[in-house]
Structures are given as C-alpha cells and as structure tokens.
Amino acid sequence: MSIQALKMTTNNFSEDFIFGKDGFGIVYKGDLSVTLIAVKRSISGLMGQNGQQEFKTEIDVLRKVRHRNLVALLGYYVDGQERLLVYEFMPKGTLGHHLFEWESGNAPPLSCKQRLVISSLDIARGIEYLHSLAQEIFIHRYLKHANILRDKDLNAKVSDFGLVKLATHNKMSMTTQVARTFGYLAPEYASNWIDLLF
Template structure:
C-alpha cells in the first residue's frame, strides 16, 4: 500500500473524511488504478466499521455496488482497497463544486442505478442488507458515469430475503446522516428497508434541487428540503425547488412523476412507502417518457457530450419545466396503477 501511494503522499489524496483519507493508488505494477482508504488509527468505532465493510462487501456483487478489491489489517493499519471511481461522488456534481452541472437525463440515470443497487441489497441477497447511510456523498461514479453505492461501514443485516417487514426490522442505535434520516427510525430506533427508502427519497429531491437536504441559514420553511418540497407540491409550485441549472430540461409530466415518487418515499407511515423495486420501475418509466419527449420535440437540435468524459458537462435542452396544477401528494395520479404494488398492499412492520 505504501508503494501504491508513494508512502501515502498527500499528492495522491482524493478524499478526506472523519474516517481518514482516501488515496489514488496503482497496483499490479501500475496497471490497475485503485482507491485506498486509510482509516485513522486508535478508533474503536473505526475498527467496527472497517470489519463491517469487509464483511458486507465481500459477499456483494452488483454493477451498482462498489467493489472491494482487498484490505490490509496489520501494524495498527486499517486499509481498504476499492475499484477507482474516476468521476468522484454524486454530491460533488450537484452543488458547492466547480464541476460542470449534470444534465437532467444524466441525473435520472444515476438515480436509477442507485435504486437498482439498493433493490439488490433488499431483495437480491440471502439476508436483507440495510445500508443506513444513503446520501449523494456515498454514491460514486465510474468513468462511464455508472452509479455505485459505497461506504458500507454502517450497514446492518436484517432477516432473510422475502420475509415480512416485521421480521426484517432491526432494533439498533440510530446511525446515519442528518437530513436523510427517517423520522420513524430515529423516534423508534427500529430500522427497516423502508427507512432506507426515506433516505433515498431525500436524495431524489437533492438531485432535483441541487442543494443540501438541510440548510440551517435558510428561512424556516426552506431549511429542510423534504419539508419545502412537500409544501411546494401541495401549493402547486414545485418548480421553485428545481435546480436552476436544469431549467428548460425537464418535461412537465416528468417533473410531476419524479416528484411523486420522491415524496411517496417520504410518507410518514413507513409501510405506505414503495419498495425499491417499485421505485426502479417508476424511475425507468420517467426516463423513457423524458427520452420520448426529447426525441419527438427536439430531435433536430438535441445533443449531449459523451458520458465517458468525466470532465465535460452532459447538458441537454428540451422545453420548460411545469408546476403541478392540482392534487395532493397522496394521490399519485400520474403514476401507473401497477407501479406501487407494495403501496397498495403494504406489508406489516
């Protein structure tokens, strides 16, 4: 690891956090680029999260889950080695950054990738895995802009896949990131897949608005992104929350459908929230609708920058955004009836 990073030279630091530093390194005689996370020494919590991440990622294989290549645990060093994600994390392409803004279509594709990864954790393994820290900073983007869920240090294992929500709930100390936490989770200390659905819903609004979920300096009504979005939806002024960089890119019907699925994730009763599988279906429908609208209305002028170039903006332009003119968030009138199968027939907790 020292050789791969030139003795952990700060020149190779690509990320810094409470856990320690992440370095860009090269292994296999320089032929393979990797991300090397070096955890701070002497932290008991760090040791638990280090072991937890190894245990979780060693059993997961999915295109939208980051791959763990190896680890080192000796001489008081705790090091994790991952595939290198050339385009960094999603948050750094949404706000407080000099990176080019992501196009609406690109943001949709990213959300679909994340949803597929979370659906795999909830239904594609022997036991349900709950990530517990879904947020834009933990979504990494590879050289092809494929989204991958990362940072499994807080993840927990629930019950066997396919068992009812009551069985898969976990009594646990509340962990996660402020602004993304499910109110049911931090009030009751009971963790389920639907706690994760709430966090994902906040992330959807984050992608749509291009702002952090919690801004303490904002006026009270806009401080919480989730509350502000609900307020605007009910007033029929949803376009107020849309990222200014996206103006002119989102078809009105797509904005309505996207916001409906996002707000359905935030329903107070967790049993009424959709499953990640249902969410994947809705988001794919939104993308198809956006594509068909673009192809029909703007085929002569629409262009994009290749997604393989992480340094370029994948901008596109269609027609202007639109507000929701009527209806409250409980209605979901614009989403096909078969999409929210679990919302209509909620499982018991």
C-alpha cells in the same frame, strides 16, 4: 494485500496521491500495473470502537455482495493500528460534487435526464440488490450524496458499507437501530414499523 505494494502504489501515502477524505480516513489514488485503485487509510486515533466495527462490517459485507452499482472491495490490510481498504477507483468522485460543487471543476451541471438515470437506475438498482436480491439481505442505513460515487463512464455506485445491517426475518430486530443519515430511512424500516403496529 501486501503493505509493500500499497505503499509503492501511493508513493508511501504521499500527499500528492490524496484523492479524498472522510470522517475516518484519507483516500489515496494508486495504480497496480493496469488497475487504478483507491486506498482508504483509516486514521487510527479517530476510529475508536465504532470505527473499528464499521471497518470490520465494510469488509464482511463487501466480501459477500457484488453488483455493478455497488463499489467493489478489491482487498484490505490490517496490522496493529494500520487499517487499509482497497477499492476500485471511481475517478469522477462523489455525486455531491456533481450536484453542489460542479462549478469548481469547470463542468456543466447534471441534466435532468442524468439525475433521473443516477437516482432511478443506478442507485435504485444497487440498493434493491442489497436490500432484497443478494444471497444475504443487508440494509444500507447511510445513503447520502457523499456515498454515491461515479466511475469513468459516469455510472453511479453506492459506497460506504460500514453501517450496513444484516436483515433478519425477525421484524423486531429491524427496528433496534435507525439509520443515521438525515433525510433517508430505508423503506424496510418503515414497512416493518407499520407491520408492528397492526
């Protein structure tokens, strides 16, 4: 995508257009004619070698997978130190916001039924596709409430694919680097460890 279009849609990356932040960058809300977008601008000083690799991995994975429960990458821009990722806009924010910060948004807490739909349908379908149904199989490795985003209809979509790993048929390769998310381990890791023991 052109840098001119991205600067124009974010008013030259104005603070007024900031929608969120994460460890490697700032997310801006933008409007390309009739399409709302989220532009993640990486902070080059914070990226380092790991951040550069995660940026590349995110592009590589999202160019190969499409699913209604995975956040879609619409484009990207790379030039010198400037790194931009353009996603579909998810106006209802993170699942974490709906679980832990709902009072600040003057919204009711999620009902048990809503929580069940999010976890057993939306998230599970996205991860199932990624882990076993896509043409190339990827293991997410960074699943947490901050990486589950909700669209205008409150459907949940999995995001943040920087730590995704391409699964191979070699079981040993699956155990070389464990997921970084505390409290989450992709089931593919656990089943392959068990297979290796017997």
